[in-house]
Amino acid sequence: MITLASDFGAVYPAAMKGVLLSHTDADLVDIAHDLPRQDPRAAAFWLQFALSEFPPAVHLIVVDPGVGTDRRAIVVRSGEHAFVGPDNGVLLPPARVVNEKPIEAFEITDVTADSMTFHGRDVFAPMAALVHEYGVGDLAEIECLKPIDDPIGITFPTPTLSGDGTEIDATVLVVDDFGNVITNVPGEKLANYTDCLVNGHRVPIVDTFASVPTGEPLVTVGSHGYVECDVNHGRGDVYFAVSVGETVSFEIFDR
Amino acid sequence: MITLASDFGAVYPAAMKGVLLSHTDADLVDIAHDLPRQDPRAAAFWLQFALSEFPPAVHLIVVDPGVGTDRRAIVVRSGEHAFVGPDNGVLLPPARVVNEKPIEAFEITDVTADSMTFHGRDVFAPMAALVHEYGVGDLAEIECLKPIDDPIGITFPTPTLSGDGTEIDATVLVVDDFGNVITNVPGEKLANYTDCLVNGHRVPIVDTFASVPTGEPLVTVGSHGYVECDVNHGRGDVYFAVSVGETVSFEIFDR
Amino acid sequence: MITLASDFGAVYPAAMKGVLLSHTDADLVDIAHDLPRQDPRAAAFWLQFALSEFPPAVHLIVVDPGVGTDRRAIVVRSGEHAFVGPDNGVLLPPARVVNEKPIEAFEITDVTADSMTFHGRDVFAPMAALVHEYGVGDLAEIECLKPIDDPIGITFPTPTLSGDGTEIDATVLVVDDFGNVITNVPGEKLANYTDCLVNGHRVPIVDTFASVPTGEPLVTVGSHGYVECDVNHGRGDVYFAVSVGETVSFEIFDR
Numbered sequence: 189m190i191t192l193a194s195d196f197g198a199v200y201p202a203a204m205k206g207v208l209l210s211h212t213d214a215d216l217v218d219i220a221h222d223l224p225r226q227d228p229r230a231a232a233f234w235l236q237f238a239l240s241e242f243p244p245a246v247h248l249i250v251v252d253p254g255v256g257t258d259r260r261a262i263v264v265r266s267g268e269h270a271f272v273g274p275d276n277g278v279l280l281p282p283a284r285v286v287n288e289k290p291i292e293a294f295e296i297t298d299v300t301a302d303s304m305t306f307h308g309r310d311v312f313a314p315m316a317a318l319v320h321e322y323g324v325g326d327l328a329e330i331e332c333l334k335p336i337d338d339p340i341g342i343t344f345p346t347p348t349l350s351g352d353g354t355e356i357d358a359t360v361l362v363v364d365d366f367g368n369v370i371t372n373v374p375g376e377k378l379a380n381y382t383d384c385l386v387n388g389h390r391v392p393i394v395d396t397f398a399s400v401p402t403g404e405p406l407v408t409v410g411s412h413g414y415v416e417c418d419v420n421h422g423r424g425d426v427y428f429a430v431s432v433g434e435t436v437s438f439e440i441f442d443r
Numbered sequence: 444m445i446t447l448a449s450d451f452g453a454v455y456p457a458a459m460k461g462v463l464l465s466h467t468d469a470d471l472v473d474i475a476h477d478l479p480r481q482d483p484r485a486a487a488f489w490l491q492f493a494l495s496e497f498p499p500a501v502h503l504i505v506v507d508p509g510v511g512t513d514r515r516a517i518v519v520r521s522g523e524h525a526f527v528g529p530d531n532g533v534l535l536p537p538a539r540v541v542n543e544k545p546i547e548a549f550e551i552t553d554v555t556a557d558s559m560t561f562h563g564r565d566v567f568a569p570m571a572a573l574v575h576e577y578g579v580g581d582l583a584e585i586e587c588l589k590p591i592d593d594p595i596g597i598t599f600p601t602p603t604l605s606g607d608g609t610e611i612d613a614t615v616l617v618v619d620d621f622g623n624v625i626t627n628v629p630g631e632k633l634a635n636y637t638d639c640l641v642n643g644h645r646v647p648i649v650d651t652f653a654s655v656p657t658g659e660p661l662v663t664v665g666s667h668g669y670v671e672c673d674v675n676h677g678r679g680d681v682y683f684a685v686s687v688g689e690t691v692s693f694e695i696f697d698r
Numbered sequence: 699m700i701t702l703a704s705d706f707g708a709v710y711p712a713a714m715k716g717v718l719l720s721h722t723d724a725d726l727v728d729i730a731h732d733l734p735r736q737d738p739r740a741a742a743f744w745l746q747f748a749l750s751e752f753p754p755a756v757h758l759i760v761v762d763p764g765v766g767t768d769r770r771a772i773v774v775r776s777g778e779h780a781f782v783g784p785d786n787g788v789l790l791p792p793a794r795v796v797n798e799k800p801i802e803a804f805e806i807t808d809v810t811a812d813s814m815t816f817h818g819r820d821v822f823a824p825m826a827a828l829v830h831e832y833g834v835g836d837l838a839e840i841e842c843l844k845p846i847d848d849p850i851g852i853t854f855p856t857p858t859l860s861g862d863g864t865e866i867d868a869t870v871l872v873v874d875d876f877g878n879v880i881t882n883v884p885g886e887k888l889a890n891y892t893d894c895l896v897n898g899h900r901v902p903i904v905d906t907f908a909s910v911p912t913g914e915p916l917v918t919v920g921s922h923g924y925v926e927c928d929v930n931h932g933r934g935d936v937y938f939a940v941s942v943g944e945t946v947s948f949e950i951f952d953r
Contacts, residue, residue: 189464193457199744200921202703202729206751209699209727216727217464217471219457234454241461241564256905305885306921309751375560395511411455411561444719446712472719472726474712489709496716496819630815650766666710666816 189245190316193219193235194308195226196250203306204248204313211317214246226253228278229432230362232342233370236281237412244268244324248316250308251278261296261311262339263319263327270324272316274307277342293339298332347373354381356438360430361414367423368416371436375409378440385439386417386428393440397421407438444500445571448474448490449563450481451505458561459503459568466572469501481508483533484687485617487597488625491536492667499523499579503571505563506533516551516566517594518574518582525579527571529562532597548594553587602628609636611693615685616669622678623671626691630664633695640694641672641683648695652676662693699755700826703729703745704818705736706760713816714758714823721827724756736763738788739942740872742852743880746791747922754778754834758826760818761788771806771821772849773829773837780834782826784817787852803849808842857883864891866948870940871924877933878926881946885919888950895949896927896938903950907931917948 190208194201201221208216219238224230231251239247244267252259252274260275267287271279275295283291299311322330348357358371378384378393384407385391391405397420400406405427410416417436418424430436445463449456456476463471474493479485486506494502499522507514507529515530522542526534530550538546554566577585603612613626633639633648639662640646646660652675655661660682665671672691673679685691700718704711711731718726729748734740741761749757754777762769762784770785777797781789785805793801809821832840858867868881888894888903894917895901901915907930910916915937920926927946928934940946 191457198730198732199748202701202727202748203751205727205729206749206753209755210751210753215470215725217457217460218473218728219460220453222453238454238457239461241458241465243461243465245464305919305923409560413560448712470725472712472715473728474715475708477708493709493712494716496713496720498716498720500719664815666706668815 189217189243190214190320191217191219191239191242191245191247192221193223193231193238193247194221194250195223195231196221196308200306200308203309204250207309207313208248208317211314212320214317214320217245223251224362224365227251228253228274228276229342232278232281233344233362235278236285239282240285242269242286246316246320246324247271247282248308248312249273249278249282250312252276252307255307256305260336261299261307261315262336263294263296263315263333264339265292265294265324265327268324270319270327272312272319274312275340277340280339280341281344291339292327293336294327294333295336296332297334345372347371349377353377354440356440358415358436358438360432360434360436363425363432367425368410368418369424369428369430369436370410370412371415371417373415373438375413375415378407378409378415380442381440382443383441385437387430387437389428391417444472444498445469445575446472446474446494446497446500446502447476448478448486448493448502449476449505450478450486451476451563455561455563458564459505462564462568463503463572466569467575469572469575472500478506479617479620482506483508483529483531484597487533487536488599488617490533491540494537495540497524497541501571501575501579502526502537503563503567504528504533504537505567507531507562510562511560515591516554516562516570517591518549518551518570518588519594520547520549520579520582523579525574525582527567527574530595532595535594535596536599546594547582548591549582549588550591551587552589600627602626602632604632608632609695611695613670613691613693615687615689615691618680618687622680623665623673624679624683624685624691625665625667626670626672628670628693630668630670633662633664633670635697636695637698638696640692642685642692644683646672699727699753700724700830701727701729701749701752701755701757702731703733703741703748703757704731704760705733705741706731706818710816710818713819714760717819717823718758718827721824722830724827724830727755733761734872734875737761738763738784738786739852742788742791743854743872745788746795749792750795752779752796756826756830756834757781757792758818758822759783759788759792760822762786762817765817766815770846771809771817771825772846773804773806773825773843774849775802775804775834775837778834780829780837782822782829785850787850790849790851791854801849802837803846804837804843805846806842807844855882857881859887863887864950866950868925868946868948870942870944870946873935873942877935878920878928879934879938879940879946880920880922881925881927883925883948885923885925888917888919888925890952891950892953893951895947897940897947899938901927
């Protein structure tokens with residue numbers, strides 16, 4: 189099985205499928221092709237969510253703002269999974285979530301200068317097919333793969349909680365297209381509470397956006413399982429004046 | 444074969460695929476993941492259209508505004524097809540269209556309180572895989588399935604026609620995102636006519652939106668085969684002042 | 699393998715999948731279902747790009763503004779590939795790109811008047827399944843296929859270059875949804891140059907839109923490999939006042 193994920197939108201993923209299917213008869217599984225554009229960090233967040241339950245597979249992941257620069261092309265092995273894509277960090281969070289063993293990384297050494305703009309088709313798809321045909325266990329036998337120990341990483345911080353769990357120092361992991369502020373606080377930390385202070389603003393903890401009037405702020409747990417700071421029909425990032433990587437302090441309580 | 448349909452948009456469907464593929468090597472077929480959001484009735488309309496020609500399969504359908512409430516999780520058998528999803532009516536119209544035999548319904552009894560927000564991944568996908576592995580003929584052998592005789596239904600009304608077919612009392616089935624008003628009148632009822640009165644408004648019957656000027660109303664047959672009341676570059680629901688479930692009267696004639 | 703491409707958006711492609719899977723157990727591969735709507739020429743451009751690397755397959759392509767008129771329904775053979783769809787030219791550019799041999803074309807002669815609006819489901823999908831089951835080599839044995847020698851063609855012109863390559867008379871192949879003007883000039887023709895005159899306007903040649911201020915024009919090479927005339931956060935077709943089929947003159951030079 190080979191999974192495909194990218195920020196390509198329409199048509200371009202099909203060109204990668206054509207290459208894959210010329211080299212292998214693996215089953216292809218589309219993950220998403222509208223990942224946050226040119227944003228490896230946000231893409232990595234969504235991919236660690238989307239891929240966490242997959243059985244062993246080769247995962248072709250192309251969110252690659254550095255294509256055409258000297259960023260490396262890599263393959264990452266994690267247990268029986270392999271991840272193929274650019275060395276910008278996007279591969280590591282999903283690689284770590286599918287398996288607990290340490291990951292191994294390899295540089296693809298035969299990238300030619302011919303392919304300047306579409307490494308998804310010209311570099312990563314052929315390599316994904318090759319890895320699938322060799323088998324993930326035999327990566328070391330692929331001649332153009334050189335072990336490296338310094339793949340670029342993206343890590344998501346964990347929140348700091350007070351002893352009783354009512355004060356939380358959180359970090360913004362992602363702001364989505366709608367301005368929703370997704371933090372690193374697992375949703376279960378808010379169970380049984382009705383309200384909170386978010387950076388000093390009093391905000392209700394609710395199940396749905398519609399629980400507050402249009403334009404009003406809310407805190408809720410998104411379907412990804414993390415606590416979000418949002419505004420009903422508005423932008424949470426503007427209301428709370430926070431952006432990716434910044435800290436958010438929560439004080440949670442019962443009305 | 445397992446088909447997947449939802450209102451999840453991007454990324455979330457992939458989490459369901461991961462679960463399915465960990466439990467089965469069934470072929471997966473995407474139906475659509477941008478079904479009308481939180482709208483089981485409109486989703487059911489589109490699914491009875493989309494699934495009508497499928498060969499026997501397990502159909503995983505998640506349009507589920509009631510997730511986290513006490514709405515039941517169910518499996519519906521219709522001939523050699525099985526439908527897995529929430530008990531809000533969305534499963535029944537497609538289940539009835541794929542087979543003429545009476546349907547049978549089962550409640551999934553082992554839904555734990557752990558899974559509050561993403562039953563697509565945590566409840567329905569594992570059950571779809573299980574049903575696929577047992578085979579649709581052996582549903583009764585799955586321990587956590589309990590027969591029920593009261594699954595929630597969604598039925599679409601049929602129109603009333605005068606003897607010569609020129610007066611039709613129709614019902615609005617769906618208003619799509621563009622404001623197009625889709626009625627329950629099969630398109631062939633308008634064949635050979637050029638004009639009609641829609642709730643008293645005189646409107647031409649045309650093949651394409653572009654047959655009338657921008658902002659003008661029209662009646663046409665959509666690709667789903669039903670009669671629509673639309674406005675070229677405008678909203679039919681506003682122009683005709685109708686909404687889902689309301690009645691529309693047609694008088695059709697030749698210019 | 700059967701690939702599917704259309705301008706149908708959501709849900710309608712699933713109806714074609716249902717028909718295909720009732721007749722064959724071929725692997726289905728989605729190419730794109732948001733091809734330029736009702737625009738066979740632009741769709742053909744994208745499909746010759748997307749399908750160029752595919753292994754032998756049956757390609758079901760439905761961009762069909764003439765459905766319901768007397769346009770023919772056809773099958774085109776190109777080497778071991780077959781293309782099934784309307785006779786409006788959309789099949790020929792991708793058919794020519796997958797194989798160098800001359801193409802052969804056949805009319806589907808048993809199209810009944812019953813199917814007026816959805817030939818994708820009612821005519822082309824059953825034929826694609828039939829072609830897959832017979833095998834592309836045995837098209838002549840399918841009774842309802844009649845050889846024709848005049849399938850409608852779409853051809854894309856090639857640019858005219860001066861001896862030193864610095865003056866190019868190009869043609870606009872496609873204007874995309876964003877107003878980007880895609881010409882027929884292969885990207886490598888601009889390598890090593892920094893600036894150009896486009897119809898007399900001086901414009902920088904850059905790698906990314908963000909290299910110029912908002913509202914400013916630029917020339918770049920798109921991921922499809924062709925030279926584009928664009929405006930950062932604006933419409934190239936408006937700025938350069940050109941549309942599909944028109945000529946654009948480039949003079950390229952180094953700053």
